Amino acid sequence: MRKVMKVLLVEDDPLLGQGLHSAMKQHRIPAEWVTNAAEALGALRSSDFDALVLDLGLPDLDGIELLKRLRGNGHQLPVLILTARDGISERVRGLDTGADDFLAKPFDIDELMARLRALVRRSSGIATPTIQLGELEIIPSHHRVELRGQEVALNRHEYQLLTLLASSPGRVFSRETIIDHLYRWDEEIESNTIEVHVHHLRRKLGRELIGTVRGIGYRLVIPENA
CATH class of the missing domain: 3.40.50.2300 (Response regulator)
Incomplete structure (x- = not known):
């Protein structure tokens, strides 16, 4: 239980x-x-x-x-x-x-x-379970991401952004929430940093994976076969 x-x-x-x-x-x-x-x-x-x-x-x-x-x-x-x-x-x-x-x-x-x-x-000491979304698999215990069974190389911030979005598929995360999750208080970032991370994730995992809600933020689009 x-x-x-x-x-x-x-x-x-x-x-x-x-x-x-x-x-x-x-x-x-x-x-x-x-x-x-x-x-x-x-x-x-x-x-x-x-x-x-x-x-x-x-x-x-x-x-x-x-x-x-x-x-x-x-x-x-x-x-x-x-x-x-x-x-x-x-x-x-x-x-x-x-x-x-x-x-x-x-x-x-x-x-x-x-x-x-x-x-x-x-x-x-309980490990985070594997997250399966269609052909995308996130394995938190190994900080590993696979698409159709093939490992996809992500940098630290790309991985953190992906796991944040995947923690609640379909939910819109504001830029402010994403920044607080990805960066320490003493880190300086460029105004388009989050957009760059999103662009790289779309390029590596597919443009349809991350949706933009204009003026609000980003959400992970739930695949129909998920």
Whole structure:
């Protein structure tokens, strides 16, 4: 029987917290929502969780300090930090303190859920399954892509873009979401970088694979025989 992921959500903003809690429920992810560090520590003492979603601006204790306390007490559960888009110093402090991932606000709910699943998979040693889309096969455990049984050479960013699109076929990913997924906060990119990656993927895998939604972003077109 497949284990259900249980998440502790620490977010003091009532609107965002309620929205995230409802979204997790819709994705069938059991979640306990608390609004401050004291409640978070109490929840961790009384229940087991598979991941922690942590906002940094808590009313009683800075989120980084809470994370430092958890790591100091031996808590090893994966931690995903929610941070402001321009909070570069917060991201650095969070990662140095022991965070496993971060997501900049505003963010896409589907990406949050995908990152949580990835964190839990990595922490439990579960490999990501092969993704089969028609004649295209993505083998995450080997960072390998095959088309009609033949390996296709992709660079790192092309592979990351393809796996992001393939994580939710048919869904439109904005340029901002793609950039956040492919690049670190301290990397500079050209204005047409994403378009170049898309062009290369189309050339290597077929023009019909990636659709453009003008003014919004890109999506993976689901093959009829997928």
